Amino acid sequence: MSASADDPIIEIQDLRKTYRSGLLGGNRLEALQGVSLDVRPGEVFGLLGPNGAGKTTLIKTLLGIVRKTSGQATLFGAPVGTSRSRYRIGYLPENLRVEKHHTARSALQLYGRLSGLSNSVVQQRTDPLLEKVGLQGRDRETVRRFSKGMYQRLGLAQALLHDPDLLILDEPTDGLDPVGRSEMRNLLRQLRDEGKTIFLNSHILQEVEAVCDRVAVMAKGTLRGVGSIAELTANREFIEYQVHVAGPVDATLAAIPDSLRKNASAVPLLLQDGSDGCELKLNCDIEAAGAGDLDAAVDGLRKHGLSIRHVQRAKQSLESAFFALVDDTSEEVR
Numbered sequence: 001m002s003a004s005a006d007d008p009i010i011e012i013q014d015l016r017k018t019y020r021s022g023l024l025g026g027n028r029l030e031a032l033q034g035v036s037l038d039v040r041p042g043e044v045f046g047l048l049g050p051n052g053a054g055k056t057t058l059i060k061t062l063l064g065i066v067r068k069t070s071g072q073a074t075l076f077g078a079p080v081g082t083s084r085s086r087y088r089i090g091y092l093p094e095n096l097r098v099e100k101h102h103t104a105r106s107a108l109q110l111y112g113r114l115s116g117l118s119n120s121v122v123q124q125r126t127d128p129l130l131e132k133v134g135l136q137g138r139d140r141e142t143v144r145r146f147s148k149g150m151y152q153r154l155g156l157a158q159a160l161l162h163d164p165d166l167l168i169l170d171e172p173t174d175g176l177d178p179v180g181r182s183e184m185r186n187l188l189r190q191l192r193d194e195g196k197t198i199f200l201n202s203h204i205l206q207e208v209e210a211v212c213d214r215v216a217v218m219a220k221g222t223l224r225g226v227g228s229i230a231e232l233t234a235n236r237e238f239i240e241y242q243v244h245v246a247g248p249v250d251a252t253l254a255a256i257p258d259s260l261r262k263n264a265s266a267v268p269l270l271l272q273d274g275s276d277g278c279e280l281k282l283n284c285d286i287e288a289a290g291a292g293d294l295d296a297a298v299d300g301l302r303k304h305g306l307s308i309r310h311v312q313r314a315k316q317s318l319e320s321a322f323f324a325l326v327d328d329t330s331e332e333v334r
């Protein structure tokens with residue numbers, strides 16, 4: 001069967017990696033325990049997870065640096081580790097190491113030779129690339145004087161040198177200041193607009209939220225959730241309402257029905273008219289018809305003479321979705 005433009009760029013099926021160490025490999029650590037996911041052409045896909053989740057192992061398996069124990073992983077339809085798949089990938093490692101005597105220009109020449117590009121192609125691509133990553137004018141300084149942000153830009157330039165279709169980026173904004181992070185975000189969006197597929201690993205939730213089309217959340221070698229930010233943050237168990245009440249915290253909590261109080265909290269709040277009040281947070285069980293719970297709470301508040309100033313449905317943040325997904329009681333996605 002011939003490849004189509006919509007075929008996944010990365011296809012992973014039940015991927016497992018067990019590290020063995022100690023005497024005769026007696027100690028086993030299952031770093032990947034049956035991970036399955038697809039990355040589609042042109043998307044920015046983020047891999048999120050706490051330390052030790054298996055993110056680096058997954059990336060290194062895709063790059064052919066770590067050998068899988070079992071399962072399938074293909075890039076552009078070819079098994080990982082083959083030269084056919086490797087050539088179409090640009091990789092930004094977490095800590096790019098460049099000999100201190102290099103300049104950005106000489107480092108790119110070296111990386112170009114290592115990728116098998118001719119000198120003339122490297123010459124031709126260097127200036128536009130330095131400009132793209134914002135290193136124009138700094139290309140003759142030795143990297144000894146580079147900030148972490150400049151290193152990351154150089155790393156991205158080397159990853160782009162052979163014009164790959166897929167970029168695999170390990171913590172691309174790690175160690176960057178807010179300006180550097182915002183510049184890197186813009187650069188990633190620009191690369192996506194140019195048609196590159198981007199697979200990145202990050203522990204910075206805001207970055208992932210700002211730039212990724214889809215996200216996979218991993219914990220302890222298993223996949224806990226895959227989807228767009230909107231899909232991952234659509235809380236399936238609770239609807240949270242925020243109710244602004246013209247009354248103190250204690251009276252507000254006392255006014256709502258007993259059955260709702262265990263899922264409620266309130267904090268003092270300055271109301272829009274400048275008077276004292278509180279914000280009541282009410283977690284309503286979806287299966288118990290959330291709207292009915294809200295009506296019951298409003299009835300209780302009104303019965304106690306408390307005025308309601310504002311009601312809104314809270315959006316679940318990626319952060320709270322993330323913590324719920326990596327929680328030990330969360331179920332694995334296969």
Ligand SMILES: Nc1ncnc2c1ncn2[C@@H]1O[C@H](COP(=O)(O)OP(=O)(O)OP(=O)(O)O)[C@@H](O)[C@H]1O
Nearest residue numbers: 019021029031049050051052053054055056057058
């Ligand atoms: N070469 C190795 N030999 C033995 N165990 C390893 C090896 N590399 C990683 N591990 C273990 O595999 C598990 C997953 O590690 P991995 O580095 O893939 O996680 P991670 O999600 O990238 O974590 P971090 O965010 O801390 O980099 C960890 O328990 C780690 O200690």
